[in-house]
Amino acid sequence: MLAVHYGALRSAPVLYARCLWWRINGKRLRARLNLAPLLGRAPHSYALWLSREPDLKSSENDGAENVSILALVSEGAGQEKTLESAKREGFAVQLVSAATGDTLRRTIEQSWVLPLMSGDVVRRGAGARYRTAAFRADENVRIIYADDDLIDDNGKRFSPHLKPDWNAELYSHLDYLTGSAILRADGLMARALGGANWAAEFTRQVVQQSEAKGGEPLHLRSILHHRRTRPAAVLRPLPIVAGGREKKLPVVSVIIPTRNRVDLLRACLEGVARTEYPGRIEVIIIDNASDDPATLEYLEQLEPGFARVRRDDRPFNFAALNNRAATEASGDLLCFLNNDIEILDGDWLTIMAAQCQREEIGAVGARLLYPDGRIQHAGVVIGIGGAAAHAHRLLDRDDEGYFHRHSLPQFVTAVTAACMVVRRDRFFAVGGFDAERFAVSFNDVDLCLRLGTKGWKTLYEPRATLVHHESVSRGLDRDPIGAARQSAEVKALQDRWNTALDTARRGGERRARDPFHHPELSPLSEQFALRL
Known part of the structure; x- marks a missing residue:
């Protein structure tokens, strides 16, 4: 097996070295998460997969x-x-x-x-x-x-x-x-x-x-x-938006938690101000214990007619901050928006709000890019890495990827709350974000899954594309307290939604399976690589 994949590994020395580094340091899962995409996309990966493809066994019933x-x-x-x-x-x-x-x-x-x-x-x-x-x-x-x-x-x-x-x-x-x-x-x-x-x-x-x-x-x-050939992918226009600028859409309450980093917040709010939306936008900013003088001055100078600022000095709890703001919101639609989101086009909110008006929809998520143009979020797949992960992450936005999936609107199991639109009544019908079990991570995944139990689908909408400076203002969970919290939230997701890797078996269905993924795609790859 190593000989089959040597060429692919040699062509990606940095990634291979990273895999070895994590493995040497005892991080087996992280090493496998880095290695699986390399193996699954290697030139001979399908030939290897075919060598173990099971025969089609007949199990016909009488009749x-x-x-x-x-x-x-x-x-x-x-x-x-x-x-x-x-x-x-x-x-x-x-x-x-x-x-x-x-x-x-x-x-x-x-x-x-x-x-x-x-x-x-x-x-x-x-x-x-x-x-x-x-x-x-x-x-x-x-x-x-x-x-x-x-x-x-x-x-x-x-x-x-x-x-x-x-x-x-x-x-x-x-x-x-x-x-x-x-x-x-x-x-x-x-x-x-x-x-x-x-x-x-x-x-x-x-x-x-x-x-x-x-x-x-x-x-x-x-x-x-x-x-020999397949039908080509076609990105069709969104009828309710195309030619529908005069159509009145519901009031949207845009909820933005923030802490310091006035540079990020200013860029985010300038994008909201440029947004072209055929309806009213209510902006609610939750200031979570900012102590930077420049940030405090900026918040104080915001026009009350443009944005309301609510101070909350409690320890950071993303779910609780958003839940509180949602109770004060007047909009029929809630738009949860991170302060490190950079808005590219003025029609992003119109597209998302129009889709959220559909009767079968519970939540709508946007396509998010890293600042260098690669995919950061194109929907969420449950079960990846034993919890949940962003689909197609790190692909270039212009790459075909896996059958153009990151470029096409589709139902997904979940989307990120870094940019999510949801009906206010449906948000509260399922109890909002679970602030007790998912204070920081997976609260959006859990919300979408609970919406799904009510029959409301989650939609990924790439025609709304924004830039996400991921976790810039909050930081990463590398300190012992943050790592322990992250571990507890992974465990909570596994307990509630059965996403743990150790119960997965080839050919079995014991692990919760994402219906929009596939059992023969790797549960260790965000990029829809073959399971090897």
């Missing part, structure tokens, strides 16, 4: 063999290989062209349908997996989809897409269903079977039917398809 699946294959180069692989798996097959007639349109109502692009290959054993899943599925399930990878002319597999469980918001920007899902359609779908994009249109119509009937696509967490 599953009677599930009918029709493969609709587009005409084009490589269609013979596609047809052959579909027949091998026991699928009925039919070529689709612009001249497809009404007979086929009637036939699709009688079976599950698998749209396939010419040149794609169905993995051996996929038929049994699909039939078993279809046989066991609830009657409201109309879509069953699987993971996939790409295949070249020589049959070499690469670029695995280990997908999230159903994420409707992500699907609207990244079609990860078409060509790797079986579908059960109602109605003739007459319009869907003509034209170059028939498969994507057919899939989209079934998704709409599924949503209308309250069903949700079922995810098979196995690679069942080897593909």
Whole structure:
């Protein structure tokens, strides 16, 4: 294994040296957290992962063999290989062209349908997996989809897409269903079977039917398809914002805890003042025991009509400070904003507030960058490192990353309260931040998880992008007291939400699993690297 990855480690000597340093100093977990991304992104990592990929074992129930699946294959180069692989798996097959007639349109109502692009290959054993899943599925399930990878002319597999469980918001920007899902359609779908994009249109119509009937696509967490190409990601406009400047949005209470560091606070508030929001903004500043004369003078000179300042000299407790301010807020929406946030564009709050108006949404988080332009926050994944971590951290904002995930709006398990918008009534419906167990860390993660138990989803919105000078004013938890508090909060998160690494087992589900991550992505990497 070391020989396979030597090239990758040699190409990243600084990171490798850091891993060794942490290991020598007895910090095993920190060493593994630094090493896992290197291994998972190494040139031969997928070949190593494939060497231990389990075979697809059939576990069909009596009756599953009677599930009918029709493969609709587009005409084009490589269609013979596609047809052959579909027949091998026991699928009925039919070529689709612009001249497809009404007979086929009637036939699709009688079976599950698998749209396939010419040149794609169905993995051996996929038929049994699909039939078993279809046989066991609830009657409201109309879509069953699987993971996939790409295949070249020589049959070499690469670029695995280990997908999230159903994420409707992500699907609207990244079609990860078409060509790797079986579908059960109602109605003739007459319009869907003509034209170059028939498969994507057919899939989209079934998704709409599924949503209308309250069903949700079922995810098979196995690679069942080897593909030549995939649909491209598309960042679609936000309708309620585009052309909607005149639309009145609710009052937003922007809550900013601060302590000293007037330079950071001034930059943050200047950004708030430049914010273009079609509604009223209420700014509440919680001064947590500032003693710097320049900071005190600046706070005293703030216009009361622009911001209210509330003094709180108690020991730093991020959750308690924000809870107190929330009780005084008059806005229907609460925007929690760190004092070390630098605002880049004037429409950030309009975008977040508009999304937070959606009935299914509990909280909305922004994309945050380090000052050098790399990703600091693109949503939160629970279970990483035994607690929770920011997704895609340290990627350059212009990198593709993992299937453009850091650039696309999507549902996530949690977002950071460094820049978070949440409805005031829903914030209090779940009791606000837990100031007793999560005074400093994970209070935002815990809040989002509790919102989720009420059925309110958390949305990551990268079209609102800001800079975060992370922990500049508060500092890092390297002193014994801070380290002990951090350790206690990790333990509290593990106890409440079952995020501990030591209960995770390959192939098992004992550890709380983030539905928008994947069991075969490393629980030690924030960058969606393969689990090795």
